[in-house]
Amino acid sequence: MIDFSELYPGSIVKHKYAKSGEAMSLYDIQKYKEAVENGDPSYYGTISGVPINKAWLLKFGFKELHFGIFELELNKERISTYMDKIFTVFYDIKMDKLCIEITYLRFLGKNDIENYTHDLPHIKYVHQLQSLLYLLSGVKLNMDQWQSATK
Numbered sequence: 378m379i380d381f382s383e384l385y386p387g388s389i390v391k392h393k394y395a396k397s398g399e400a401m402s403l404y405d406i407q408k409y410k411e412a413v414e415n416g417d418p419s420y421y422g423t424i425s426g427v428p429i430n431k432a433w434l435l436k437f438g439f440k441e442l443h444f445g446i447f448e449l450e451l452n453k454e455r456i457s458t459y460m461d462k463i464f465t466v467f468y469d470i471k472m473d474k475l476c477i478e479i480t481y482l483r484f485l486g487k488n489d490i491e492n493y494t495h496d497l498p499h500i501k502y503v504h505q506l507q508s509l510l511y512l513l514s515g516v517k518l519n520m521d522q523w524q525s526a527t528k
Contacts (some may be wrong), residue, residue, distance in 0.1 A: 379424050379504070381410040385511070388492045388504040391425045426502025429475075433503050434468055437510065445470035451514045459485040464513045477513070 381392060409424060411417075427433070431441075439447035451464040464481040476496045483489040500506060510516065 389427055390425050390504050429506055
């Protein structure tokens with residue numbers, strides 16, 4: 378069962394009553410929340426996560442580097458006259474592991490680079506990746522965007 382606090386309108390999840398069990402957008406989070414709170418067996422627990430795989434990573438704009446490692450540079454932000462901050466997300470298909478790299482580039486005197494890497498092993502599903510990308514970039518990604526982007 379998915380914790381409804383992980384969802385927002387447009388989250389891509391799997392619903393056991395969906396046609397052929399395919400992934401679908403979830404716009405009725407409130408109904409799900411109420412069903413969970415009320416223990417409604419007709420809806421409770423019928424939503425599950427869609428595992429992250431190569432196809433989803435490519436739809437999200439990741440580039441395959443090598444050996445099953447994918448990279449997505451999210452945003453480059455000028456945080457001062459002399460410094461940029463870059464968020465890069467990496468996903469290793471073989472290890473089923475996601476990590477974020479935050480890079481600070483300083484342009485004062487000689488160029489200086491600082492990297493910080495944070496492993497996020499709990500992110501295993503597409504809706505979790507959507508939420509992470511939204512938090513880092515401010516862009517909500519829904520099924521309609523993916524369908525139009527992949528045509």
